[in-house]
Amino acid sequence: MPTRQRSEQRDRPSGTSALAWAGVIVFLLILLAGVLVYIFTRPPQSTPGNPSVSTQNAPAPPVVIVSPHMLLGNPSQATADPSNKNNFLMVKPYFCLGYNNSKGTPNWVSWRLTAADLGTAPRKQTFDPDDSLPAGYYRVEHRDYVRCGFDRGHMCPHSDRGANQEMAFATFVLTNIIPQAPNVNRKAWERLEAYGRDLALQHNHLYIVSGPAGQGGVGTDGPASTIAGGRIVVPAECWKVIVVVPEGATDDLAAINAGTRVIAVIMPNTQDVGEDWRPFLTTIAAVEQHTGLHLLTNLSGEMAETLRQKLDTGWR
């Protein structure tokens, strides 16, 4: 057993080496304590992908930017948990949305619009079910809107994503669609969409959130509260909020201030709507009150409150 004896001798510390080991352990503990103190006492860091927001009175928790298309926040605190069927967060490459499986529509769709997004990419004629919905969700299909008296109304419109075919086709997914009265879709709503694109071409970045509200609209076949055998809720109103940030800021969120232009509209989902979107101007506060959503959660409280109360006059 010579080998074992040698091993036992090696494993048995002498008085001197035990002291050395104790010294090393104490040193490591001091080092670890220092690192922990640094981690828990350093100020919050700001990075381009995860900027922090400060307020005058107290440091706010760091703002997490899930996507550039959700710069303003997560209006319903939607989550990507499949069991959250009526407030399901879908972060897509070209827009984000909170989906409502019971309604067969988004609760809201949020996207950034810049001049780089614009172009003349082709359209699709047919609309696509959203294959990225979890199992157990109803996937709305093109046929669910056939002969229903309402248009397949884009929230993030095709023309806001015309830079290439992939972007343009992505808008034809039915989780981006609500039943819109034809005179809304083809008139005032379309005019406001076009106005937004004009602003983008005039060197602005637009942060847009839109969606349905309430239940019961009027299409070409008269009033309806649902279509597709009850699977899709027809909204009573369509709303949209646009925050206009001039180009040139390194951080668009930080560039938003009390003077920033905001446009908010609520349109009835009926055939009474004409070409002009300006009669439907309102405040973000009114949209929030109407929908129960919180549209500016990534902005500081005081400034967000100022923006919520603004009624746009920038079109004059």
Add this chain to the structure above:
Amino acid sequence: MELADKLNILKAASEGLLYPSESDEPFKVFCWPRETGQTAQDAVRIHGGAGEPVESVPVDGFFAALTDSDEADRFAELRTALEQVVPDFVDLRAGRINVSVFLIGTATDKWLGLQTVSVET
């Protein structure tokens, strides 16, 4: 083939068929007089109420966009019917938002084809 037979073929092929877009719109068969030297663009302006500009787009693109439609088989039959009745047919489009779509060709002294609408906002 008599003109009435041609019209019947187009009518049967498009009956109940809807052209998909943001809305779903029926097809209407048309038969318009054809003057000497008149182009198909002239015809849709004069008879089809099309404003300027009238754009010509590839016929292949019209049908390629419908291959994932629930009615893909019927659209394939519609193409066969058009090729039988008006082999020189083209796809002309005019307007914006409520875009007028004409599948139009010649039949002796007539312009013959189908008209529908594509809603594009």
